[in-house]
Amino acid sequence: MKSYFAPASTGNFSVGFDLLGAAFEPVDGSLFGDELRIHGEQPELSLSLTGPYVHQLPKDTGDNLVLKCFYAFEKAIGQTLPRLQLELVKNLPVGSGLGSSACSIVVACYAFNDYFGKPLDDYQLLQLMAQLEGGVSGSVHYDNVAPSFYGGLLLMLPDSPLLCRALPWFEHWQVVLCYPGTVLSTKEARAVLPQQLTLKHSIAFAGMLSRFISALYAKDETEAFAALQDLVAEPARQHLMPELLPIREKLTAQGIGHVGISGAGPTIFAVCQNDTQAQFAADYLQQHYAKNSDAMTTVCRLARQGARAL
The missing domain is CATH 3.30.70.890 (GHMP kinase, C-terminal domain)
Structure with missing residues (x-):
């Protein structure tokens, strides 16, 4: 089994609507975000759901973001991939303002890219994440997917090939x-x-x-x-x-x-x-x-x- 993690995030950070985003973790060092486990390969793609906020997700996993990410990733690289046995550990509440959907998207896309040998570079992967997040929120924006992917406090850079840049932070905050x-x-x-x-x-x-x-x-x-x-x-x-x-x-x-x-x-x-x-x-x-x-x-x-x- 391989396990992957992505942290929770705060979009906007008040002053930067759609342009600032920050990833956060508890001061005690515990994990605060979603986890995706790849249990192995099998004939059909499957997804099980666990975690403290699993009750907020639709019971029918067919429409789950993780599966949408798999098919979108497959399309992006232009290959038919082996099917996987997946488990999403949903640690973030849905519709909370903590980047819950972005977190699931980021951990899924990161996991698939890592598992299948990193066919996409970071720029391509982040673009894919943002497109998938746009389908949930109603518009393409990077202020949750980017910090969940990279960590830190990030400034989004529209129309730049960089997409985003890390900013300084007050470490005692x-x-x-x-x-x-x-x-x-x-x-x-x-x-x-x-x-x-x-x-x-x-x-x-x-x-x-x-x-x-x-x-x-x-x-x-x-x-x-x-x-x-x-x-x-x-x-x-x-x-x-x-x-x-x-x-x-x-x-x-x-x-x-x-x-x-x-x-x-x-x-x-x-x-x-x-x-x-x-x-x-x-x-x-x-x-x-x-x-x-x-x-x-x-x-x-x-x-x-x-x-x-x-």
């Missing part, structure tokens, strides 16, 4: 992620977004993103926190997450640097500067935002590694 246990589909969350921005709004968005990236390179933490403002998605999505503003007010009053929406939501993330802040944020979010047994709150650091064999 801890990011608390709280998934409330409810589902908010990416398509639904994207449907409420404005289709056009005014010139003034566009300049403000570009300026704030530039300000944040500049602060990262200058190692200016105060400026980085000041620039972490979502001028595109959050204003349109606030009614879908009415708890966000009072939670932000409470946490920032404790000195926590930023509170925002992870991806399309409903997960909320809080950027903390030390253990005390992170523990306070985790306790508060678990008490005031978690809604059911599917909820989870995790204290994370930036995941420097992306998809990999275990």
Whole structure:
């Protein structure tokens, strides 16, 4: 058996709608993402589902993303491949804002490429991942698949052959992620977004993103926190997450640097500067935002590694 893993991710990172993405892992070093196991070859392609969030997936595996990835990978390399016995360990909740679909896509495409001798280079593989993710979210974007594939905090580079570039990070930052246990589909969350921005709004968005990236390179933490403002998605999505503003007010009053929406939501993330802040944020979010047994709150650091064999 061969096992593969890809980490959870946060798209947008507030200030960079569709242009920033970050991969995260728990500070205790445990795995936080989806795992794909290849048990061997057999006459027919098959997929079994396990893991804590398997109940959120359709019981009929015929429409599962992992199988779609296999057929898309096969088409991309132009070969008929041996059929596999697969097992997806679903550790991320669906429709959570943690890059769940991207994570499954990344781990599957990475696994197939590795298992079959790496016929696709990283550029080709990332493009395939983004196309598959676009079929789920309604548009092709890289801010979840790229960090889940490469790890780190990444800036997407539209129309560039590089596709994305790694950015600096404040190593002492801890990011608390709280998934409330409810589902908010990416398509639904994207449907409420404005289709056009005014010139003034566009300049403000570009300026704030530039300000944040500049602060990262200058190692200016105060400026980085000041620039972490979502001028595109959050204003349109606030009614879908009415708890966000009072939670932000409470946490920032404790000195926590930023509170925002992870991806399309409903997960909320809080950027903390030390253990005390992170523990306070985790306790508060678990008490005031978690809604059911599917909820989870995790204290994370930036995941420097992306998809990999275990």
